[in-house]
């Protein structure tokens with residue numbers, strides 16, 4: 427039984443009127459468990475057929491599923507292969523509705539731990555650029571892991587304030603997601619700790635943070651670009667009123683109508699504090715109407731048009747510096763990386779994205795795909811490379827079955843037996859890349875990244 431703050435309940439009663447009882451009853455029912463398929467690695471249809479879990483489609487998304495609590499998908503080898511992200515179903519909606527196109531430059535400004543970034547990256551299909559940022563350095567580490575696990579290589583992961591980021595990326599992005607920090611009223615059922623941290627003045631406090639963030643996001647968006655604002659809270663102060671205030675101060679922006687899907691509700695103009703903008707164009711998800719916890723989503727368009735000046739990346743690293751990598755590439759990879767984009771930074775080799783500004787001084791956790799490390803007279807491929815590779819891109823494969831004991835032993839960091847030649851092997855589970863191993867005699871030395879292991 428959830429015990430909710432009196433001030434919160436009184437406000438929800440005023441807002442919801444006749445619907446209030448349904449809303450309260452929905453919060454007393456069991457929460458919904460969801461996972462979203464990583465379409466960079468597997469199609470939704472193949473996952474649906476091969477899934478080892480009791481799954482049921484989330485009707486308002488293209489690749490989301492409900493699973494049963496007893497399934498525990500975080501304890502399955504497919505999780506370690508990055509085949510899905512465990513995500514509350516309504517939280518799937520912002521990235522689902524954002525019209526990302528191949529080649530776009532996309533910023534996820536408040537991205538950690540990556541629930542929405544991983545879907546934005548999947549929608550780019552390896553093209554364009556995804557910049558995933560979070561102001562919190564510790565949360566950005568979890569974000570980096572999820573970006574790498576998903577096999578997203580065309581990305582930068584940064585940990586910056588919106589203000590500082592805006593000095594580097596003026597008028598740069600085609601699409602920006604602002605999944606704003608909020609009071610989390612839609613998360614009460616999922617995480618009762620959020621109830622404890624909620625205070626009567628939380629909505630005003632977050633309102634002021636949200637209003638501070640949006641103008642920096644606006645400055646980073648190209649004229650003609652789109653910005654999607656979302657929260658997982660119900661308070662109008664953090665939703666309609668933030669968007670109203672933003673539009674009032676930015677006449678170069680306009681609200682765009684988001685599509686209706688099963689049981690979606692609309693934003694409310696009379697909650698916005700003024701009548702000048704039609705908040706019905708935005709969307710509200712309510713836990714008594716959909717099988718999910720709740721969200722607010724608004725899509726904004728920056729008027730005008732921007733003329734592109736595309737700048738391909740030009741590496742400063744001489745090929746001789748990474749000749750040990752070149753030997754590895756010849757021996758094991760079926761398709762080489764473009765030398766123009768290979769850069770060595772502090773003995774680490776990266777595949778850099780095209781068309782990025784100077785990043786000097788930015789707090790960067792990852793620029794591009796981290797391919798591996800140049801050690802003394804040898805090259806050591808990275809876990810990020812293993813997650814990014816499709817099995818047909820690597821010449822030596824050790825195939826494990828998801829039902830075998832070996833796959834768990836491998837994920838725990840143990841040595842396993844394998845056939846095939848000596849040297850590097852890409853270890854797969856049911857045909858999906860997991861990590862590397864290095865064969866000497868009959869044994870495969872485990873190279874699965876220590877921090878990612880099965881505990």
Ligand SMILES: C[S@@+](CC[C@H](N)C(=O)[O-])C[C@H]1O[C@@H](n2cnc3c(N)ncnc32)[C@H](O)[C@@H]1O
Nearest residue numbers: 536537538539540541542561562588605606607
């Ligand atoms: C709702 S969470 C983001 C969830 C994430 N989009 C996802 O789907 O996994 C909001 C994030 O905003 C970050 N944050 C807080 N204040 C911020 C600020 N002033 N600028 C940018 N990010 C901020 C928090 O660290 C937090 O990770």
